[in-house]
Amino acid sequence: MFLMLFCFFQSERLSFPDQSDIQLECYRGPAKSRLVFFAPHENEHVAESYIKAAIQGKRAHFFILRQAGERELELKFPEGTVKVDPNRIFTPAGSAASLLKTNPDLTTDSPLYKQAFTRCNRLGYWLTQNMGLFKRKTVIIAVHNNTDGFDDDGKGGEGTISMVRYQKRFxxxxxxxxxxxxGPGDEDDLIFLTHWRDYRYFKKRKFSIVQQHKQVGRLPDEDDGSLSVWAEKFHRRYLNLEAQRDPDHLEVQQKMVDTVLKRFL
Ligand SMILES: [Zn+2]
Incomplete structure (x- = not known):
């Protein structure tokens, strides 16, 4: 019986048709599952094993974007290679801005840029399509890990994710x-989400929370091509579970996953 249960939960790897070394590792639950966990950054894997185990036999899917284990993807062309953040490709405006920022030598009139821009858009569509994000009732659970503190925090911190930084920005x-x-926890452990009802629910349970403003879906300046902006444009419910790595805050992220499963299943 035990073995049979595992047989029902097999993973498969889909290759992106335009570039086969970019793959989506899929752990699929039953067809009607509306809960979709997604880890876009391959180097942020603190809770990966935990999620695989936690959704066994449950109405949830888990997808991991794979290439070479790095945060950024390499898009390869005969003319050269460009890097892109896989969480900046879900809208055309975001792809364009992100490509130019990540690859300073790239110019918008070059053939390489045009090819890279097209590939970003096609990859974004391929991912959302294969993960079933266009289904109306889908709840997207992004899974990320961030570094201690934030850039310029005066304590040697790194990155852009921290409650202290979000508060300053707010x-x-x-x-x-x-x-x-x-909440009472570490500044790097937080849930970034789209819906007021979820804000209330997780606030009650003392998680630190940032609720995204709906206007990111219509203000061009706020469109960074991330999945949370896409979610706003397509009216999808989205929660991003953020926890620190190095040292890993595995226990906190496990608790976030457990709370999500309890809320949505
Ligand atoms: Zn990330």
């Missing part, structure tokens, strides 16, 4: 933040 009038709640 107070400075950042248009992408609707509201925030600072």
């Amino acid at each position: 107070e400075a009038g950042a248009k992408y933040i609707r509201r925030i709640f600072i």
